[in-house]
Amino acid sequence: MQTYLQIIAALWIVFMVFLFLPTFRKELPAERKSSLYIRHSFIVALLAVALVILIAGFEPDVLAIRVVPDSSLAGIIGIILTIAGLGFSAWARHHLGKYWSSMVMIKAGHRLIITGPYRVVRNPMYTGILIAFAGAAIAIGELPAFVALVIGIASIGVKIHAEEEILLEKFGREYLQYKRDVRAAIIPWVV
Template sequence: MLTYLQIIAGIWIVFMILFFIPALRDGIPVERRSSRYIRWSFMVALAVVILAIVLATYEPDALVLRVIPGSPLAGMTGIVITLAGLGFSAWARYHLGRYWSSMVMIKVGHQLIRTGPYRIVRNPIYTGILIAFVGAAIAIGELLAFVALVIGFASIWVKIKAEEEILLEKFGEEYLQYKRDVRAAIIPWVV
């Protein structure tokens, strides 16, 4: 019988396959890339590795501390939240279409998308992914999962800042107006 975590992992695998396959078909030449994101990503990853080494050395049991009791309710809640988050990301990916990229870049003919979930939040793919991370953390129930959630949020925030910089450069006042119209970068009506 499959565990809750195996089900969540399977959901993620299907999501990633469906998310990336259209990108293979929709190759558009790149107008501009951001190198800033790559530098910041490296620094975040390095900080995570250092933190993991320090914790493993001085407090090896701290990260496996259970903060949510393992139960069928926690497992099912995690699955439902993961599905909801990845569904929201998939909806955003559909609206972004051929302009989507895993890296921070502007493609030739790039348009500013303001439809679907982009009317609610400026970065709905990341919103959905973070929701899915919350689902996984609930199902796992250990402190390490919530630490990973915070690290995931920080790395996504770095990427959002790099994307905003490149979008502002490309779209200028149109992007500033979009930011005024849709205030939330990642959490609707909050941040």
């Protein structure tokens, strides 16, 4: 299992370099930032930490429960999902180009991106990241990894809500039409 996790960690490192390296060039100035995301994500993080502390205090053995058997198959599935998820996210990052930011913001001259993976799902970077998180959880196989996956889903849900609010404010009818055309926020053709 250790080798699988090392491969997954290396994939994440390469992805993070790809994600952030272009931001070292001169970035576009922010036109508007969302404070909603920062406040709500902090609340989600606090609730998650409180939940883990409560569980550990009352039932410490629960955190050691294995959900997925420790096997080569689980490791291979984890690696495949990580590659697929991070690849999908990288494709989305490429299409966002200079408008990408780790924070929820609209940049000067921002335009609505509806090309590439954005034709299939409105938040393809998050779709890919969640697929990669699921891959890591399967490879790790223990309950805390799946708890972290649920926390990741909640955090991304908060960020999507903040982004949709700011995009609607900036692009109005154009964004509403995009939401009608691409109904899926996370899972293509579903949700």
